[in-house]
Amino acid sequence: xxxxxxxIILGVMVGGIYSLIALGFVFIxxxxxxxxxxxxxxxxxxxxxxxxxxxxxxxxFVAAVIIVLVLSALVGxxxxxxxxxxxxxxxxxxxxxxxxxxxxxxxxxxxxxxxxYYASLPAFLPTGMWKLGAINISHQxxxxxxxxxxxxxxxxxxxxxxxxxxxxxxVAEDHITTASTGISVAQTFRLSWVIACLLAVISGLLLxxxxxxxxxxxxxxxxxxxxxxxxxxxxxxxxxxxxxxxVGLAExxxxxxxxxxVGGGFRExxxxxxxxxxxxxxxxxxxxxxxxxxx
Numbered sequence: 001x002x003x004x005x006x007x008i009i010l011g012v013m014v015g016g017i018y019s020l021i022a023l024g025f026v027f028i029x030x031x032x033x034x035x036x037x038x039x040x041x042x043x044x045x046x047x048x049x050x051x052x053x054x055x056x057x058x059x060x061f062v063a064a065v066i067i068v069l070v071l072s073a074l075v076g077x078x079x080x081x082x083x084x085x086x087x088x089x090x091x092x093x094x095x096x097x098x099x100x101x102x103x104x105x106x107x108x109x110x111x112x113x114x115x116x117y118y119a120s121l122p123a124f125l126p127t128g129m130w131k132l133g134a135i136n137i138s139h140q141x142x143x144x145x146x147x148x149x150x151x152x153x154x155x156x157x158x159x160x161x162x163x164x165x166x167x168x169x170x171v172a173e174d175h176i177t178t179a180s181t182g183i184s185v186a187q188t189f190r191l192s193w194v195i196a197c198l199l200a201v202i203s204g205l206l207l208x209x210x211x212x213x214x215x216x217x218x219x220x221x222x223x224x225x226x227x228x229x230x231x232x233x234x235x236x237x238x239x240x241x242x243x244x245x246x247v248g249l250a251e252x253x254x255x256x257x258x259x260x261x262v263g264g265g266f267r268e269x270x271x272x273x274x275x276x277x278x279x280x281x282x283x284x285x286x287x288x289x290x291x292x293x294x295x
Contacts, residue, residue, distance in 0.1 A: 002134040007252040013141035015248020016148035017206055021220055022228035022240040023155060024199040029234045030159075031168045031192040034084065034095050038103030040221020042197060043204035045106050046072055047213045050205060051119045061122050065205065072201045076194035084193070085186060107218050119213040121205070144206050151202065152241055155195075159237065164191060172235070227271035231278045233288030242286065247271050 021043070028036045046068050053064035083102060087095045110116075126139035159165040170178045171188045179185050207217055228247050232239025247270070255267040278285060 003256065006135050007256045008249065009135065009137055010141070011249035011252035012245055013138070013145045013248070014251065015245035016145040017203070017210075017244070018220075018224045018228050018247050019241045019244025020148045020151060020199065020206065021203045021225035022232070022244055023152065023237065024196040024203065025225055025229045026235065026237055026240050027155070027196045027199070028192050029229070030172050032084075032171075032189050033092055034099065035234070036196060037096060037100040037222065037226075038106060039196065039200060039225060040218040040223075041103040041106040041110075042072075042075070043200040043207065043221065044213075044215065044217035045110055045204075046197075046201040047121075047204035047208045047217060048110055048114055048119075050201075051121055051208075051213045054122065055119070061124055065201075068201055069198060072197040073194045076197035077190055079197075080186075080190045080193040084189065088186075103218070103221075107215065111215060114215075116215045121208050121213060123209070124205075125209050140209065144209075147202075147206070151199075152237065156237055164188075168192060223268070224271060227275040230275050230285055233285030236285065236287035239285055239287035247274060250274055 021039070024039045024043075025036060028034055049071065050064050050068045053059045053067060054061060057064075059067070079102065083098055084095060087098060125143045128139045130137040130139060130142070159168065167178075167183050167188050168191070170181070170183060171185055175185050203220075204217060207220060211217070224247065228243040229240055230243075231246060232241070232243025250270045251267045254270045258266045282288070
């Protein structure tokens with residue numbers, strides 16, 4: 001029983017990180033129906049930039065993070081203006097391929113400059129363990145889960161209660177009708193990319209606090225974030241949270257009970273198994289919106 005409880009706790013905490021990664025996908029998709037396949041590369045890139053500012057420019061951690069957050073907002077504006085907006089009116093597939101290519105460009109630049117080295121950020125989260133009998137709870141994982149829940153609450157409030165969030169909801173429903181009311185569709189798209197890049201910074205820092213800064217962080221976009229949003233629903237913030245927790249739990253139970261039987265590696269496959277199963281049963285995800293078109 002202690003093992004089951006430990007796996008549940010660890011699965012929820014790890015799933016929180018996956019949910020935060022998925023939230024970056026959701027913000028862009030909700031407003032523009034674009035699946036940003038470069039999100040993982042962005043979070044890896046911003047983690048490397050943060051490390052470089054600390055190690056090479058000798059900036060304090062907080063100052064480096066503030067600079068990277070500002071930089072990420074500028075990157076979001078640049079990407080939307082010069083790579084996404086020129087494709088407005090074209091096939092959604094063309095835009096998705098553009099993000100896919102953009103991800104490879106970002107990853108190639110990082111490899112070219114950094115040579116793919118591993119690096120460690122200064123510890124910025126609580127360390128140690130909290131013991132409940134035979135169960136150990138990591139302070140670091142717990143802090144990440146709390147930060148994730150706070151960010152989800154802030155993003156949901158923004159989307160439901162702010163004027164900019166209401167504009168994003170309107171644009172998500174109908175671009176043409178929304179534009180006729182005076183709301184700038186291009187500005188709304190730009191804002192969604194800025195928010196997604198800010199979330200990429202936070203996701204990258206939290207992942208780096210656990211696994212260090214390295215090129216493989218880019219894989220978390222496709223390997224973790226994508227299965228989570230397909231499981232929870234591409235347009236649902238709540239679905240991103242629930243989907244991340246489900247994937248985290250499935251990974252931990254797979255690692256705890258199936259990996260010893262097959263020699264390891266099953267944990268890495270679990271997200272894709274869940275993704276395939278949910279697409280077979282509910283193509284729009286658990287909380288996704290079913291599109292009904294009149295023909």
